[in-house]
Amino acid sequence: MRKPSQKQDRTKDQPGERAPRWRRRAEARPAEIFDAALTVFSARGFQAAKLDEVAKLAGISKGTLYLYFESKTALFEAMALELMRVPVLAGLDAIAGAPTAREGLLGLMQLVGRMLGDPRRSALPKLIVSESAGFPELARIWLKTVIQPVRARIVEFIERGVANGEFRAVDPWETAKLVIAPFLLTAIWLRTFEGLDERPFDTAALLRQHTDMLLRGLAPEPAAISGD
Amino acid sequence: MRKPSQKQDRTKDQPGERAPRWRRRAEARPAEIFDAALTVFSARGFQAAKLDEVAKLAGISKGTLYLYFESKTALFEAMALELMRVPVLAGLDAIAGAPTAREGLLGLMQLVGRMLGDPRRSALPKLIVSESAGFPELARIWLKTVIQPVRARIVEFIERGVANGEFRAVDPWETAKLVIAPFLLTAIWLRTFEGLDERPFDTAALLRQHTDMLLRGLAPEPAAISGD
DNA sequence: ATCTAATAACTGACTGGTCAGTTATTTATT
DNA sequence: AATAAATAACTGACCAGTCAGTTATTAGAT
Numbered sequence: 420m421r422k423p424s425q426k427q428d429r430t431k432d433q434p435g436e437r438a439p440r441w442r443r444r445a446e447a448r449p450a451e452i453f454d455a456a457l458t459v460f461s462a463r464g465f466q467a468a469k470l471d472e473v474a475k476l477a478g479i480s481k482g483t484l485y486l487y488f489e490s491k492t493a494l495f496e497a498m499a500l501e502l503m504r505v506p507v508l509a510g511l512d513a514i515a516g517a518p519t520a521r522e523g524l525l526g527l528m529q530l531v532g533r534m535l536g537d538p539r540r541s542a543l544p545k546l547i548v549s550e551s552a553g554f555p556e557l558a559r560i561w562l563k564t565v566i567q568p569v570r571a572r573i574v575e576f577i578e579r580g581v582a583n584g585e586f587r588a589v590d591p592w593e594t595a596k597l598v599i600a601p602f603l604l605t606a607i608w609l610r611t612f613e614g615l616d617e618r619p620f621d622t623a624a625l626l627r628q629h630t631d632m633l634l635r636g637l638a639p640e641p642a643a644i645s646g647d
Numbered sequence: 648m649r650k651p652s653q654k655q656d657r658t659k660d661q662p663g664e665r666a667p668r669w670r671r672r673a674e675a676r677p678a679e680i681f682d683a684a685l686t687v688f689s690a691r692g693f694q695a696a697k698l699d700e701v702a703k704l705a706g707i708s709k710g711t712l713y714l715y716f717e718s719k720t721a722l723f724e725a726m727a728l729e730l731m732r733v734p735v736l737a738g739l740d741a742i743a744g745a746p747t748a749r750e751g752l753l754g755l756m757q758l759v760g761r762m763l764g765d766p767r768r769s770a771l772p773k774l775i776v777s778e779s780a781g782f783p784e785l786a787r788i789w790l791k792t793v794i795q796p797v798r799a800r801i802v803e804f805i806e807r808g809v810a811n812g813e814f815r816a817v818d819p820w821e822t823a824k825l826v827i828a829p830f831l832l833t834a835i836w837l838r839t840f841e842g843l844d845e846r847p848f849d850t851a852a853l854l855r856q857h858t859d860m861l862l863r864g865l866a867p868e869p870a871a872i873s874g875d
Numbered sequence: 876a877t878c879t880a881a882t883a884a885c886t887g888a889c890t891g892g893t894c895a896g897t898t899a900t901t902t903a904t905t
Numbered sequence: 906a907a908t909a910a911a912t913a914a915c916t917g918a919c920c921a922g923t924c925a926g927t928t929a930t931t932a933g934a935t
Contacts, residue, residue, distance in 0.1 A: 443884050443929060464780045466694030470921065480886045482923080491921065549777040551839045552692045559843045567845070593849070593856035600828035607831065611779045615787045617795070621821070628821035636860035641869060671903060671910045698895065708912050710897080719895065 441479075449487055451477045456498045461542045461610070465495055465550050495550075499557050502543045506565055507534055511572060520580030524598070525630060527572060531602050532626045535609075544606040570595050577637075586637040594637075601629045669707075677715055679705045684726045689770045689838070693723055693778050723778075727785050730771045734793055735762055739800060748808030752826070753858060755800060759830050760854045763837075772834040798823050805865070814865040822865075829857045 455476035459468045470491055474481045488494040510530045517523030535541045543561070551558040573595040580586035608620055683704035687696045698719055702709045716722040738758045745751030763769045771789070779786040801823040808814035836848055 439929060440927090441885060441929075445884070448884090462780060464692075464694065464778070466692065467781060469919095479884095481921085482887065483885055485922070486884070545776075548773075548835055548839050549780075550692070552690060552777075553695060555843075558839055562840050562843050566840075589860070590852065590856055592846070593852050594860065596832060596853055597829055597857055597860055600832040601825055603832050603835065604824060604828040607776055607835070611776050611786055612790050612794075615783075615790055618820070624818065624821050625824055628818055629825055632817070632822065632825055632861070632864035635866070636864045638863070667903060669902075669911055673910070676910095697893090709895085710913070711911055713896070714910070 448477070448479065448483070452479075452484065452487060452494070453498050453501055456494055457502070457539065457542060460495060460498070461546060465491075465553060470494075496554065496557060499543065499546065499554075500560070502540065503561060503564055507531060508565070508568055511568065515572065517576075520576045520583065520585045521634070523576040524573065524580070524633075527569070527576070528598065528602075528626070528630060531569065532622070535602060535605050535622065541606050541609065544603065545610040548607070566599075570599065573598050580637065584639060587639045589637065598633065601625060676705070676707070676711070680707075680712065680715060680722070681726045681729055684722055685730070685767065685770060688723060688726070689774060693719075693781060698722075724782065724785060727771065727774065727782075728788070730768065731789060731792055735759060735797055739796065743800065745804075748804045748811070748813045749862070751804045752801065752808070752861075755797070755804070756826065756854070756858060759797070760850070763830060763833055763850065769834050769837065772831065773838040776835065794827075798827065801826050808865065812867060815867045817865065826861065829853060 452473070455473045456468075458476060459473045462468075468491075470481050470484055473494075474484050477484075484494065488497060507530060511527070514523055514526040514530065517526055547554075547558055547561045574591045577586060577589065577591040577594055581588055581591070605620070605622055605625065609622075613620055680701070683701045684696075686704060687701045690696075696719075698709050698712055701722075702712050705712075712722065716725060735758060739755070742751055742754040742758065745754055775782075775786055775789045802819045805814060805817065805819040805822055809816050809819070833848070833850055833853065837850075841848055
């Protein structure tokens with residue numbers, strides 16, 4: 420946890436010239452504040468997080484926070500919305516053009532898997548879930564802008580695969596949830612039980628097993644499909 | 648939200664006899680307090696929950712809370728531990744004796760599924776996850792007393808099935824996570840996004856699809872299993 | 876270049892509301 | 906009468922949010 424503070428920079432100044440107590444860095448502040456806020460809110464939760472701590476971590480005073488954000492709540496919401504930008508959806512369009520349903524589905528899963536590999540991005544699901552009681556609106560937005568589009572794509576791929584015979588006939592809606600579930604598990608688990616469990620969580624192994632099981636579950640019947 | 652309060656009981660007293668402002672009910676209190684606490688903590692989260700509200704819902708005053716619990720923290724922990732008692736594990740032993748791995752696995756899944764059907768019990772996972780930052784010890788205990796035993800059983804069943812040819816060779820550890828994931832999804836989803844999504848969450852349909860997909864994913868290769 | 880006025884960025888001590896926890900007192904029960 | 910159960914008024918710590926004052930930076934004047 421390195422301090423991004425510029426107060427330490429005095430050694431780099433020209434000798435004899437005393438370093439200023441602070442600098443004006445209006446453009447850099449918001450990003451740094453978001454960064455500090457994510458760390459503190461993730462570690463403590465919204466209510467327990469102290470703005471003094473966020474400010475300290477961002478290398479500023481609490482008063483300065485209020486030059487950039489109206490309130491603790493506004494900061495939290497702005498931070499969450501910031502994390503939703505440049506979303507999973509960025510790569511989604513490229514995948515939409517996949518030649519087969521199978522490839523599309525796998526591509527999408529890898530995309531999401533890769534996203535969860537970035538600790539900053541994977542913090543959001545846990546925060547949304549944890550703070551949903553206090554921020555229902557945020558949950559709604561996340562659902563709408565992240566979950567629903569991804570799920571819609573999954574449903575589309577499954578429907579396509581079922582239609583063209585790549586997959587057997589399954590309920591696309593419920594199956595889409597099954598595709599998503601292990602990713603949610605990963606995001607939650609890493610930030611809730613990691614370090615407490617008997618083995619470290621192997622994200623890659625889970626993803627491998629997940630795709631393997633999923634493709635077999637979706638595989639069309641060999642030949643003999645009689646009524647039950 | 649009906650009040651369990653006994654303050655309203657005055658009408659039921661014998662006519663002419665004024666009802667007491669309160670009664671001594673030392674045995675009944677803890678359960679009623681747990682009940683109220685679960686409601687309030689679930690609705691607001693630990694920090695935002697007010698003990699005055701818990702007390703009011705339990706039909707007592709805040710001071711009385713402190714006759715039964717040392718602190719807000721102690722109340723929360725006691726409540727969580729209470730919810731862990733009579734755990735999933737109760738029915739686990741019966742299932743252990745299942746004749747086939749398949750039956751064992753399905754029995755266990757139905758057990759967990761049924762548990763999630765009870766809104767009181769299904770509140771725990773969300774609470775544990777949400778408050779894990781402030782109560783890491785609770786997360787550890789839940790992992791140890793609920794998750795790990797269930798997961799161990801799943802691993803056992805899978806290993807058994809792989810050994811006796813019921814299932815194909817899979818990684819039991821990772822596959823066990825895949826078995827669990829949709830249940831976690833259900834518990835989280837119902838208490839985070841329900842009412843916000845485009846369709847209501849159909850727990851039964853998901854469970855059906857989950858078992859279906861899982862069994863196909865575990866099914867042994869038809870015949871041709873040559874070395875790779 | 877150097878000085879000076881104006882302004883934007885920042886600080887940190889302070890305030891006021893909230894709520895966990897305490898206690899003096901009242902009420903029920905034995 | 907004695908005791909246990911419960912109340913409600915109280916206290917004090919905590920912290921979000923404020924603001925009067927300070928310091929860096931910029932722009933204009935010389």
